[in-house]
Amino acid sequence: MSSDSSSGGSGISSPPGRRGLIAFAWVWVGVPLAYGLYELVQKATQLFTG
Amino acid sequence: MSPPVAPPGWSRWLVPPAALSVHLSIGQAYAWSVFKPPLESALGLSGTQSALPFQLGIVMLGLSAAFGGTLVERNGPRWAMTVALICFSSGFLLSALGAATEQYWLIVFGYGFVGGIGLGIGYISPVSTLIKWFPDRPGMATGIAIMGFGGGALIASPWSAQMLESFGSDSSGIALAFLVHGLSYAVFMLLGVLLVRVPRTEKPAGDDGPSAVDGPQVSARDAVRTPQFWCLWVVLCMNVTAGIGILEKAAPMITDFFANTSTPVSVSAAAGFVALLSAANMAGRIGWSSTSDLIGRKNIYRLYLGVGALMYGLIALAGDSSKPLFILCALVILSFYGGGFATIPAYLKDLFGTYQVGAIHGRLLTAWSTAGVLGPLIVNWIADRQEEAGKDGASLYTLSMFIMIGLLAVGFVANELVRPVHPRHHIPAPASKEKEAADVQRQQ
Numbered sequence: 001m002s003s004d005s006s007s008g009g010s011g012i013s014s015p016p017g018r019r020g021l022i023a024f025a026w027v028w029v030g031v032p033l034a035y036g037l038y039e040l041v042q043k044a045t046q047l048f049t050g
Numbered sequence: 051m052s053p054p055v056a057p058p059g060w061s062r063w064l065v066p067p068a069a070l071s072v073h074l075s076i077g078q079a080y081a082w083s084v085f086k087p088p089l090e091s092a093l094g095l096s097g098t099q100s101a102l103p104f105q106l107g108i109v110m111l112g113l114s115a116a117f118g119g120t121l122v123e124r125n126g127p128r129w130a131m132t133v134a135l136i137c138f139s140s141g142f143l144l145s146a147l148g149a150a151t152e153q154y155w156l157i158v159f160g161y162g163f164v165g166g167i168g169l170g171i172g173y174i175s176p177v178s179t180l181i182k183w184f185p186d187r188p189g190m191a192t193g194i195a196i197m198g199f200g201g202g203a204l205i206a207s208p209w210s211a212q213m214l215e216s217f218g219s220d221s222s223g224i225a226l227a228f229l230v231h232g233l234s235y236a237v238f239m240l241l242g243v244l245l246v247r248v249p250r251t252e253k254p255a256g257d258d259g260p261s262a263v264d265g266p267q268v269s270a271r272d273a274v275r276t277p278q279f280w281c282l283w284v285v286l287c288m289n290v291t292a293g294i295g296i297l298e299k300a301a302p303m304i305t306d307f308f309a310n311t312s313t314p315v316s317v318s319a320a321a322g323f324v325a326l327l328s329a330a331n332m333a334g335r336i337g338w339s340s341t342s343d344l345i346g347r348k349n350i351y352r353l354y355l356g357v358g359a360l361m362y363g364l365i366a367l368a369g370d371s372s373k374p375l376f377i378l379c380a381l382v383i384l385s386f387y388g389g390g391f392a393t394i395p396a397y398l399k400d401l402f403g404t405y406q407v408g409a410i411h412g413r414l415l416t417a418w419s420t421a422g423v424l425g426p427l428i429v430n431w432i433a434d435r436q437e438e439a440g441k442d443g444a445s446l447y448t449l450s451m452f453i454m455i456g457l458l459a460v461g462f463v464a465n466e467l468v469r470p471v472h473p474r475h476h477i478p479a480p481a482s483k484e485k486e487a488a489d490v491q492r493q494q
Contacts, residue, residue: 018061025067028241029074029198036204040325047322047377 054128056247062183068245069176069195072131075235076138076172077202079107082161084210085227088219093154103145103161110166112419115174119412120270122171127179127246134172135239141165142232149225157228173199173415176242177395178408182249185404188396189347193339196392200332266476267403273410278401278471281464286394287417287424288461289354292362292454293387294425296380297331299433300324303447304376306433310443311370323377330381331388338389339396347397351465354386354393359458366451369444391418401471428453 082104089100122130144160147153176195184191213230217223273279296303301320308315315323342350361379368375394414399407429450436446 018059018064022061022063022067025064025241025245028238029067029070032074032205032238033070033198033201036201036208037329039208040204040329043325044322044329046318047326048319049322 054247056249058250060247062249064245065176065180065183065247066191066194068127068131068242069180070198070201071239071242071245072134072172072175073195073198074202074205075239076134076169077199078206078210078231078235079104079111079165079169080200080203081206081210082107084207084214085224088214088224089149089154089157092149092219092221092224093152095154099154102158103165106158106162107141107166107169108422109419110163111169111173112416114167114170115412115415116170117412118167118171119174119409120406122174122412123178123270123406123409126248127175128243130171130175131239131243131246134168134175135236135243137164137166137168138172138239139168139232139236141168142228142235146225146228146232149221149228152221170412170415172239174408174412176246177411178404178406179246179248181395181399181407182404187340187343188399189342189350189393190336190340192395193336193392196339196395197332197335197388199391200328200335200388204328204332265403266471266473267405268401268410268471268475269477270406270409270413272475273398273402273406273471274413276471276475278468279410279414281468282394282397282401283414283417284464285351285355285461285468286390286414287421288457288464289351289358289390290387290418290421291425291428292358292458292461293331293384293390294421295429295450295454296383297327297387298426299429300327300380303429304380306442306446307376307444308370308373311373313373315373323380326377327380327384330384334385334388335392338385339392342389342393342396347393347400348465348468350389350393351397352462354390355458355462355465358383358386359455359462362451362454362458366448366455369448401468405477 082101086097086100089095090097118130141160141162141164144164145157148156148160177192180191180195181188210227210231213227214223217226268276301317301324304323305315305317305320338350338354361382365376365379370376395407395411398410398414402410429447432450432453433446436449
């Protein structure tokens with residue numbers, strides 16, 4: 001996730017000041033998604049064990 | 051509200067989490083079934099009545115995406131995400147009031163009507179912006195967001211169930227659960243509102259990548275007058291119909307299919323099958339949509355529709371002879387179902403440009419609403435007729451499978467008919483670029 005550009009496109013690398021914000025934003029959405037995936041895997045295993 | 055233009059150095063990798071915060075929230079709609087049994091017992095409702103908020107929500111999703119797309123394009127993603135946040139969250143708060151006072155109509159109105167507007171506006175809110183930020187990988191970018199819509203139900207389903215278990219399944223417990231949902235989703239979606247930025251139109255020095263405004267641009271009004279739009283409408287409708295036919299009836303279908311074999315499927319195993327289908331649906335959204343950036347949009351839909359038909363054929367021919375084959379084919383079909391949803395915005399961008407791609411996408415989602423009725427109708431109606439005719443097991447679904455193959459073949463032909471849009475529909479290039487630059491200046 002290093003490339004960025006304020007105008008879109010595949011452009012230039014991300015300034016260090018934004019990296020903390022990028023990490024925070026991805027953790028914000030990543031943690032609930034990981035919880036959902038964990039619950040899903042728990043349930044899906046029932047197909048093979050149930 | 052003016053959409054803020056990204057300052058120099060703003061990372062485009064902040065935009066997908068902004069989009070995900072909205073899509074992971076509104077994807078809760080697919081977990082509505084968690085509230086059905088408690089509502090039925092607390093308010094004395096029938097199964098049909100308790101499904102009303104969800105059904106109205108999906109209708110409003112289609113309508114608000116179709117008719118609100120132009121407003122979203124005009125006012126920008128921050129405005130759209132704010133509207134989505136207010137409507138979706140208010141829907142829950144109204145429902146909380148409805149449950150607390152045992153006024154069911156307020157739950158239908160709140161969750162279905164008000165919340166449904168939030169679903170539609172929220173669904174299309176980040177699409178155009180993501181495509182503009184990622185002109186080199188539009189399939190991957192929209193795949194991330196639209197994967198979030200699938201992921202929303204995965205989060206909400208266990209979360210809502212645990213909440214109801216803690217608060218109780220009576221009307222006050224349901225009201226408290228709705229209240230917590232409304233407040234939590236408002237906070238969660240706020241990240242999207244705060245982070246979303248539209249890209250600047252000029253390219254920085256040294257950036258040789260594709261620009262968001264490269265290529266022909268077509269307005270939403272002109273796009274719906276082109277055969278390409280209607281070909282894609284048919285493609286999406288057929289692909290979704292084929293997937294939803296399995297998804298909607300997955301648990302009874304696998305149980306019926308292997309009922310007459312030596313290894314019938316238990317209730318918990320059928321629930322596991324449904325969960326696995328959800329995983330395939332989600333994985334298809336990000337996986338296949340990203341692949342479309344490499345092999346092209348037309349080719350990926352050839353795969354969805356052609357191989358999808360082949361998978362249905364294998365299920366129909368193999369019958370109940372092989373459970374692993376049935377599961378594998380169903381997983382592939384569901385991954386194509388998800389992929390079809392996630393790839394369509396990038397296909398629209400290829401044909402109509404980025405100028406009003408969000409509005410065009412909103413109009414195309416009417417194909418989803420149509421398929422949402424068509425898919426379950428075909429599978430359920432045929433299964434019921436076959437049962438009346440004395441059939442059981444896999445033969446309940448054989449005819450449905452062949453109908454799905456036919457529908458996928460129609461979609462395949464429609465995809466083959468897609469050609470570049472005739473230049474008479476294009477907005478003159480300098481005019482469209484000037485229009486986008488003027489929009490950005492107005493926003494600043």
